[in-house]
Amino acid sequence: MFRSRRKRKAIGHPDLHPDPQWAPRAVPGRDREPDPENRMIDLEDVHLAFGEKVILDGIWLEVDRGETLVVMGGSGTGKSTILRIILGLLEPDAGRVYVHGVNIVHANQEVLDEVRGQMGMVFQGGALFDSLTVGENLSFRLHETGEHSDEEIERLVEEKLSFVDLEPRVKNLMPAELSGGMRKRVAIARAVMGSPRIVLYDEPTTGLDPITSETINELINKLRDQQNVASIVVTHDIGSALTVGNRFAMLKDGHITFEGDAHAVRTTDDEYMRTFIDARMSTT
Amino acid sequence: MTTATLSRPVKSALLGVQNMSILVGRTAVAMVRPPLYWRDTFVQMDVLGVQSLVIVTLTGIFTGMVLALQSAVQLSKFGASLFVGQLVGASVVRELGPVLTALMVSGRVGSGIAAEIGSMRVNEQIDALEAMGTDPVKKLVKPRVLAGIIMLPILTIATDFIAIIGGQLISWLMLHQSSSTYWNAVWSGLYLSDIFTGLAKPVVFGFVITMVACYRGLTTTGGTEGVGRSTTQAVVLSSVLVLATDFFMTKLFIEVFGH
Numbered sequence: 228m229f230r231s232r233r234k235r236k237a238i239g240h241p242d243l244h245p246d247p248q249w250a251p252r253a254v255p256g257r258d259r260e261p262d263p264e265n266r267m268i269d270l271e272d273v274h275l276a277f278g279e280k281v282i283l284d285g286i287w288l289e290v291d292r293g294e295t296l297v298v299m300g301g302s303g304t305g306k307s308t309i310l311r312i313i314l315g316l317l318e319p320d321a322g323r324v325y326v327h328g329v330n331i332v333h334a335n336q337e338v339l340d341e342v343r344g345q346m347g348m349v350f351q352g353g354a355l356f357d358s359l360t361v362g363e364n365l366s367f368r369l370h371e372t373g374e375h376s377d378e379e380i381e382r383l384v385e386e387k388l389s390f391v392d393l394e395p396r397v398k399n400l401m402p403a404e405l406s407g408g409m410r411k412r413v414a415i416a417r418a419v420m421g422s423p424r425i426v427l428y429d430e431p432t433t434g435l436d437p438i439t440s441e442t443i444n445e446l447i448n449k450l451r452d453q454q455n456v457a458s459i460v461v462t463h464d465i466g467s468a469l470t471v472g473n474r475f476a477m478l479k480d481g482h483i484t485f486e487g488d489a490h491a492v493r494t495t496d497d498e499y500m501r502t503f504i505d506a507r508m509s510t511t
Numbered sequence: 512m513t514t515a516t517l518s519r520p521v522k523s524a525l526l527g528v529q530n531m532s533i534l535v536g537r538t539a540v541a542m543v544r545p546p547l548y549w550r551d552t553f554v555q556m557d558v559l560g561v562q563s564l565v566i567v568t569l570t571g572i573f574t575g576m577v578l579a580l581q582s583a584v585q586l587s588k589f590g591a592s593l594f595v596g597q598l599v600g601a602s603v604v605r606e607l608g609p610v611l612t613a614l615m616v617s618g619r620v621g622s623g624i625a626a627e628i629g630s631m632r633v634n635e636q637i638d639a640l641e642a643m644g645t646d647p648v649k650k651l652v653k654p655r656v657l658a659g660i661i662m663l664p665i666l667t668i669a670t671d672f673i674a675i676i677g678g679q680l681i682s683w684l685m686l687h688q689s690s691s692t693y694w695n696a697v698w699s700g701l702y703l704s705d706i707f708t709g710l711a712k713p714v715v716f717g718f719v720i721t722m723v724a725c726y727r728g729l730t731t732t733g734g735t736e737g738v739g740r741s742t743t744q745a746v747v748l749s750s751v752l753v754l755a756t757d758f759f760m761t762k763l764f765i766e767v768f769g770h
């Protein structure tokens with residue numbers, strides 16, 4: 228919040244070209260060569276501490292187009308913090324954060340805005356603006372940039388509402404009038420208004436009943452498969468994780484202690500991972 | 512003493528001052544940069560100004576009446592009851608009007624702003640704004656600070672006027688003074704510079720109140736409880752700052768104008 232906003236005129240956005248230093252890291256345990264065209268997010272050796280408290284102590288993560296990475300971990304381990312760093316809302320103390328090859332650490336405001344334009348975020352509680360209608364929430368970013376006509380915005384709002392299986396009339400409701408599941412859908416609709424290439428979800432099914440959770444999981448998958456977006460889903464919910472995830476990472480004590488695909492999750496002998504899965508499986 | 516030996520509360524206070532200064536700087540820059548968000552500004556002017564009129568009217572009328580009551584009792588002892596208008600006018604325009612208006616607005620509007628922005632902070636709406644490329648300083652802070660700077664002088668004029676009317680009511684009921692006697696006394700007690708200082712103060716107070724409230728709102732942590740804490744702190748801090756800046760501005764004006 229109180230980070231100074233560097234203003235540097237980036238004519239033709241030269242900073243938006245991939246960093247020449249950047250070479251996408253191969254995903255551990257996956258056999259193909261990393262493809263710079265497909266690599267959407269790279270976290271390299273990211274460190275962050277709040278005061279004395281070290282939250283992230285050397286995080287490496289990568290996500291490709293058309294892929295969903297699930298990040299699991301106990302409460303307060305720094306899962307949301309990772310998403311905030313990717314959005315450029317928080318600056319790490321050290322490390323590099325590449326969004327499609329552009330390093331956003333120490334990036335100026337213009338580059339950040341440009342990079343954020345390619346991302347949609349579904350916040351934990353939805354983070355809908357209370358004082359605006361659903362329609363105004365959805366069109367917020369488009370109105371701010373002022374590049375779209377009113378008819379175009381109207382059309383997009385209805386298109387995105389139908390994408391999340393909500394009727395057009397919902398746009399006239401206030402966020403307070405929505406159920407938990409509808410709120411989440413509206414939040415997803417708002418996140419995809421700008422047709423982002425990356426979508427981040429912070430505990431998308433927490434607090435929802437199993438049926439509603441399932442519909443949210445389906446939406447996450449639909450978005451990945453239809454629009455080929457790269458997604459990161461932060462969740463406690465192992466059932467949801469296995470439904471939406473292509474790859475899984477466990478965050479513990481500031482490190483990624485486990486990383487692998489669904490098969491690796493089921494057959495892991497990592498003790499913490501096992502306990503985490505068994506504990507969650509038995510409660511749901 | 513080096514920084515390493517500073518105690519935690521001192522450190523956090525210093526950090527607070529530093530962050531507050533950064534926010535003030537960014538707000539100042541935002542003032543001269545687009546977008547203007549004039550609709551948000553008008554909404555805030557309505558909330559801060561128009562909706563404060565009732566509270567300001569009540570404050571004014573009772574303040575004027577009690578001032579006139581006290582001075583009527585004291586001044587009649589010396590046969591100087593003609594000076595009631597002078598006393599009421601001067602104290603209201605110079606001090607009580609600006610300060611009491613500011614304190615009332617801080618209680619009513621400062622708390623509202625801190626609560627609103629604070630709950631936006633804990634519900635991640637501020638993060639959502641930023642993630643969508645909107646600067647919360649421009650979108651939330653600027654309209655509120657502008658509204659404070661514009662509306663507080665207007666509210667103060669209203670308080671001043673109503674307080675003087677309140678004084679007139681008492682001078683008429685208790686001392687049977689005519690309207691012209693009273694108003695002549697009021698005018699004779701005022702310097703031209705009083706009008707200036709009486710309006711310069713609320714501009715500064717409007718800035719202080721809205722700035723403190725926005726700052727406390729934006730720095731809210733700790734969920735719903737945190738919002739309550741921020742709200743209280745915003746009112747306490749801005750009230751104290753209003754009284755402190757009032758003292759220093761009065762001191763400055765006395766140096767400049769000689770009275």
Ligand SMILES: Nc1ncnc2c1ncn2[C@@H]1O[C@H](COP(=O)(O)OP(=O)(O)O)[C@@H](O)[C@H]1O
Nearest residue numbers: 277278282300301302303304305306307308309
């Ligand atoms: N702005 C902040 N200042 C200080 N500590 C913070 C801040 N944001 C988060 N934390 C702390 O960092 C840790 C990780 O937070 P978070 O990423 O929200 O965890 P979670 O994994 O539950 O999403 C928590 O212990 C939290 O208290």
Ligand SMILES: [Mg+2]
Nearest residue numbers: 306307308429
């Ligand atoms: Mg979290």
